[in-house]
Amino acid sequence: xxxxxxxxxxxxxxxxxxxxxxxxxxxxxxxxxxxxxxxxxxxxxxxxxxxxxxxxxxxxxxxxxxxxxxxxxxxxxxxxxxxxxxxxxxxxxxxxxxxxxxxxxxxxxxxxxxxxxxxxxxxxxxxxxxxxxxxxxxxxxxxxxxxxxxxxxxxxxxxxxxxxxxxxxxxxxxxxxxxxxxxxxxxxxxxxxxxxxxxxxxxxxxxxxxxxxxxxxxxxxxxxxxxxxxxxxxxxxxxxxxxxxxxxxxxxxxxxxxxxxxxxxxxxxxxxxxxxxxxxxxxxxxxxxxxxxxxxxxxxxxxxxxxxxxxxxxxxxxxxxxxxxxxxxxxxxxxxxxxxx
Amino acid sequence: xxxxxxxxxxxxxxxxxxxxxxxxxxxxxxxxxxxxxxxxxxxxxxxxxxxxxxxxxxxxxxxxxxxxxxxxxxxxxxxxxxxxxxxxxxxxxxxxxxxxxxxxxxxxxxxxxxxxxxxxxxxxxxxxxxxxxxxxxxxxxxxxxxxxxxxxxxxxxxxxxxxxxxxxxxxxxxxxxxxxxxxxxxxxxxxxxxxxxxxxxxxxxxxxxxxxxxxxxxxxxxxxxxxxxxxxxxxxxxxxxxxxxxxxxxxxxxxxxxxxxxxxx
Numbered sequence: 001x002x003x004x005x006x007x008x009x010x011x012x013x014x015x016x017x018x019x020x021x022x023x024x025x026x027x028x029x030x031x032x033x034x035x036x037x038x039x040x041x042x043x044x045x046x047x048x049x050x051x052x053x054x055x056x057x058x059x060x061x062x063x064x065x066x067x068x069x070x071x072x073x074x075x076x077x078x079x080x081x082x083x084x085x086x087x088x089x090x091x092x093x094x095x096x097x098x099x100x101x102x103x104x105x106x107x108x109x110x111x112x113x114x115x116x117x118x119x120x121x122x123x124x125x126x127x128x129x130x131x132x133x134x135x136x137x138x139x140x141x142x143x144x145x146x147x148x149x150x151x152x153x154x155x156x157x158x159x160x161x162x163x164x165x166x167x168x169x170x171x172x173x174x175x176x177x178x179x180x181x182x183x184x185x186x187x188x189x190x191x192x193x194x195x196x197x198x199x200x201x202x203x204x205x206x207x208x209x210x211x212x213x214x215x216x217x218x219x220x221x222x223x224x225x226x227x228x229x230x231x232x233x234x235x236x237x238x239x240x241x242x243x244x245x246x247x248x249x250x251x252x253x254x255x256x257x258x259x260x261x262x263x264x265x266x267x268x269x270x271x272x273x274x275x276x277x278x279x280x281x282x283x284x285x286x287x288x289x290x291x292x293x294x295x296x297x298x299x300x301x302x303x304x305x306x307x308x309x310x311x312x313x314x315x316x317x318x319x320x321x322x323x324x325x326x327x328x329x330x331x332x333x334x335x336x337x338x339x340x341x
Numbered sequence: 342x343x344x345x346x347x348x349x350x351x352x353x354x355x356x357x358x359x360x361x362x363x364x365x366x367x368x369x370x371x372x373x374x375x376x377x378x379x380x381x382x383x384x385x386x387x388x389x390x391x392x393x394x395x396x397x398x399x400x401x402x403x404x405x406x407x408x409x410x411x412x413x414x415x416x417x418x419x420x421x422x423x424x425x426x427x428x429x430x431x432x433x434x435x436x437x438x439x440x441x442x443x444x445x446x447x448x449x450x451x452x453x454x455x456x457x458x459x460x461x462x463x464x465x466x467x468x469x470x471x472x473x474x475x476x477x478x479x480x481x482x483x484x485x486x487x488x489x490x491x492x493x494x495x496x497x498x499x500x501x502x503x504x505x506x507x508x509x510x511x512x513x514x515x516x517x518x519x520x521x522x523x524x525x526x527x528x529x530x531x532x533x534x535x536x537x538x539x540x541x542x543x544x545x546x547x548x549x550x551x552x553x554x555x556x557x558x559x560x561x562x563x564x565x566x567x568x569x570x571x572x573x574x575x576x577x578x579x580x581x582x583x584x585x586x587x588x589x590x591x592x593x594x595x596x597x598x599x600x601x602x603x604x605x606x
Contacts (some may be wrong), residue, residue, distance in 0.1 A: 176454040179438070179446045186435035193394070193433070194450045194502075196422040 006149035008274040012267030013158035014219045015238065017165055019211035019246075020259060021240030026256070027172070029185040034090030034236050035075045036213050037092040038097025043214025044221035045104040048112055057118035061218040068214020071097060076203030076335040088298040101229055110227040119154060119223035126153045154223065157278045162263055165212070170256045181205055213239075233289050237295055242266035244298040269294065293321040342542045343370040343393065345509050348357055348402035350388055350566075362388040363399070364566040370510070375536055377542040377553040379565035379585070386546040389563070390512050393544070395419040407509050421451050424508035424541075426499050426516040433499030436488030439500065440479060444468045447502035471505050475531055493524030497531055504535045511536065513545040517552070532556065550582045573581060 008256075018040060024031040050060035071093060078089040102108070126132065132151050137313045139148045149155075182198035183191040184201040191198050208265045246265020251259040276282055276290045348366040351481060353359050362385045370376060380386050391397045393404060395416040404412045406422050418455065420584050427433050434443050445459035445468075459466075465483065472480040477497055479490075487495060504511060513532065517525040533556060536543050547553050553560055560577050562570040572580055 134380075172456075173370045174458055174460070175456045176445065176449050176459045177456055179442055179459040180449060180454050182438060182442075183435045183446050187432070189427075190433055190435055192417045193420055193423075193425045194447055195417055196419045196446075196449070196454075 002147045003149055004274050004278065005271060008270040009267055010154040010158065010223070010268035013155065013162050013263075014164050014216060014223055015242065015270065016216075016263040016266035017219070018213045018216035019239045019242035019262050020165065020169060021209040021216070022236065023214070023243050023259070023262045024169070024209040025206060026240065026243060027185075027252075028182055029202060029209075031079075031086050031185070031202065031206065032090070033072070033206055033209060034087065035072055035073060035093040035097070035206070035210055036090075036236040036239060037234070038094040038101065038231040039071045039210040039213045039232075040217035040220075040235045041101045041227075041229060042071055042097055042104070043068050043102045043217030044227040045229075045233060046109075047213075047218035048110040048221050048227035049104055049106075051112060051115045051117065052110060056223065057116055057121050061118060061215055061222070064212045064218035065215040068217070069211035071214070072206040072208070072210025073203050075210070076206035080202050081200035095250070102299075105227060105229065108229040109328070112221065112225050112227070117221055117225065118219070119157075122157055123151070123153055126157075131156070161212065166259045166263060169259055173255055177201075199280070234291060237288075237291055238269065240293060241295045241298060242269045244295065245269055248298055248302055272331070342374070342407060343544075344368070344403075344405040344460075345389075345393070346391075346403040346405070348392055348399045350385075350392060350397065350399050352493040354400075357547075358408070360376045361566050363392065366402070366568060368561075368568065370542050370544065372542055374559060375541075375557035376420075376545070376559040376561060378544065378546045378548060378561055378563060379548070379553045384563040385566040386563055388566075390514050390544065390546060393510070394423055394425055394512055413480060419559055422509040422526060423512060424450070424503035424506070424510070425512045426496070426503050426514065428501070428518050428520055430492040430496040433502065434487045434495050437486060438485045439486055440472070440490075441465060441468050441483040443498065443502060443507075444471070447506060448449040450508070451506050471501065475501055475535075477527070482504060492526075493520055496524070496528050500528060500531055500535060504539055504541060507539050507541070509542060511541045511543040511546075513543065514547060515546050518548055529556070550585050554580050554582065554585070562589065564589070569593065 018036070019272055021037060022033075025031045033080070038149070043061075045069050046064040047057075047060040050063055051057055055063075075089050075093045078084045078092060079086050082089070084092070108181070135152055139145060152183070173182060180191060180194075180196040181201045184196060184198045184205070188198045191201075217232065220231065242265040243262050244265070245262070245268055246261035247258065249268070250261035250264055252261060272294060273287060273290060277284060277287065284289065345366050348363050349361075350363040351359060351361050366385075366389060378386050378389070380467040388397070392399050395411070395418075398413055402412070403410065406419070411419055411422075424439060425433075435446065438446070441460045441464075443465060448460075448464070468483060469480045472483075474557075475497055477494060479494065479498065487498065490498065496519075500516065516532075517528045520528060528553060532545070535541070543557070545553075545556065554577070556576045558577065560572040560580065561568050570588050
C-alpha cells in the first residue's frame with residue numbers, strides 16, 4: 001500500500017512536467033492543444049532510439065524535448081497561418097505524429113532494460129552519495145522498515161528537476177515577452193494593439209509546451225524501461241485532470257501559485273489512480289475510464305457545490321422574509337380582531 | 342503625421358451584400374491635430390480607424406504615417422506608432438493580468454520585448470506615478486487583476502495605457518459610448534488632459550455631436566463611406582449641434598429622421 005504510493009508520487013512528479021506544458025497551452029494561451037497525445041510519445045521515441053544507439057541518456061531527453069518543440073510549432077503554424085481551428089490543428093498533428101513516432105521507433109515498442117537510462121546513470125552517483133542509506137537507517141530506527149521504498153532516487157531527482165522547470169516557467173512568464181504571451185491568450189486583440197506578434201507567440205508557446213510534454217514522455221520511458229507507441233493515448237486528459245485538480249485544491253491566483261498547484265495536481269491525480277487500481281473491481285485497463293470520471297468530477301463537483309450553497313443561502317433568506325410576513329399578518333389580524341371587538 | 346490618399350474599401354465584393362465601406366477617403370493630420378469624426382451607423386468610421394491601425398488593408402489607396410508608407414504594414418508592427426482605445430471597455434486590457442502587468446505590456450508597444458522582468462521595482466514606482474496622474478485611486482491597486490475593475494476604471498486604464506508611451510497617432514473608437522454618463526464624462530476629461538499633456542495627434546470617432554464639438558481642433562462628418570463635411574479650427578469655434586444637423590441635411594438633401602435618432606445630441 002504505502003510503497004505503491006511512492007510509485008504514484010514518482011510518476012506524478014514526472015507527469016508534472018507534462019501537466020505544466022498542458023497548463024501553458026490550456027490556461028495561459030487558451031488553446032486546447034491535443035498535440036500532446038502525440039508529442040508525449042515522440043519524446044519517448046526519440047530518447048529511446050538514441051539510447052539504444054549509444055547516446056548519453058540526458059542528451060537523448062533534451063533531443064526528445066527539441067523534437068517535441070518542433071511538433072508543437074507545427075500545430076501553431078497550422079492554426080495561425082493555415083487558419084485551422086485549434087482543436088483540429090492539434091488532432092491533425094496528433095494523428096500525424098502517430099505515424100512519425102512509429103517511423104522513429106521502427107517498431108511499436110523499444111525495451112530499454114539493458115540500456116543505460118537516465119535514472120540508472122544518476123543512480124550510480126546516488127548510491128555513492130549514501131543519502132538512501134541514511135534515510136533507510138532513519139526509517140529502521142523508527143521501526144518502519146516495511147514502509148520503505150526501494151530508493152528515493154527518483155523522488156529526489158525529479159523533485160529537483162520539476163522545481164527547476166517550475167522556476168524557469170515562473171520567470172519566463174514574468175518577463176516582457178512572457179507578459180505578451182499571457183496577453184495573447186488573455187485578450188489577443190489588445191495584445192496586437194500593443195505590438196505583440198500574437199501569431200508568433202502562439203507558435204512559440206505551443207512549441208515550449210510540447211517540448212515540456214516530450215521531455216516528460218522521455219523521462220517516463222526511462223522510468224518504465226521501455227518506449228511504447230500507445231503510451232500517449234489520453235495524455236491530454238491526464239494533463240487536464242492535473243491542472244483542474246491542482247487549481248481546484250490549491251488555487252490559481254498568482255502565477256507561481258498556479259504552477260505549484262499544477263505540479264501537486266499531477267501527483268494527486270497519480271495517487272487517486274493508484275488507489276483506484278488497488279480496488280479488486282478495477283483492472284489496469286479501466287484507467288482511462290477512471291481518468292474520465294476524475295475529470296468530469298473535478299469539473300462538475302465544484303459547480304454543483306457552489307449552486308447548492310447559493311441555493312441554501314437563498315432559501316434561508318427567503319425563510320426570513322416569510323417569517324417577517326407571517327408576524328406582520330398575524331399582528332394585522334390581531335389588530336383587526338381587537339377592533340372588531 | 343498621418344496621410345490617407347484615396348482610400349477605398351469594399352466588403353463582400355461581387356455579392357448581393359456588397360458594401361462600399363470607404364469611397365475615396367483623403368485625409369491629412371498634422372502633428373498635434375485632434376480630429377473628431379461623427380457620422381451615423383455604417384458611415385465607415387470604424388472601418389477608417391481599422392485601415393489606419395492595419396487591422397484591415399485598403400483595397401485601394403495609400404496610408405502614410407510619419408512620412409513612411411504604412412499601407413500594408415501588419416497591425417502588430419504598425420502598433421509601435423499607434424495607440425488605440427476601443428469602444429468595449431473590456432477590449433483594451435488583459436483581465437487576468439494585474440494592473441502593473443498590463444502597464445508593463447503597454448510599455449512594450451514601442452520597443453522589442455526582452456527576457457528581462459516585465460515589472461521591476463523601478464518600473465513599479467513609475468507606474469504608481471503614472472497612475473496617480475489620472476487620480477482615480479488605481480495607484481494603490483497595482484497588483485489587482487484588471488478583470489476586477491469597473492468598466493469606467495478599465496476604460497480609464499486603457500486610455501492611460503494607450504497614451505503614456507506617447508504614440509505618434511492616437512485612435513479613439515467611441516471609447517466613451519459604453520459607459521454611464523458620469524464615467525463617460527470622466528473618460529472624456531481624461532482624454533482631453535492626456536492628449537494635451539503628451540501633445541498627441543488624435544483621431545476620435547464619436548456618436549455624440551456635443552462631444553465632437555467640445556473636443557479637438559478639427560471636426561469631420563462621414564456618411565456612406567465619404568467625408569461629407571469638414572470644419573477647421575476657425576469654423577469649429579462657432580459650430581453648434583443645430584449647425585451640424587442643418588449641414589448634414591443641406592449636403593445630403595434628405596431628412597435626418599432616422600439618423601437623428603442615431604446621433605445623440
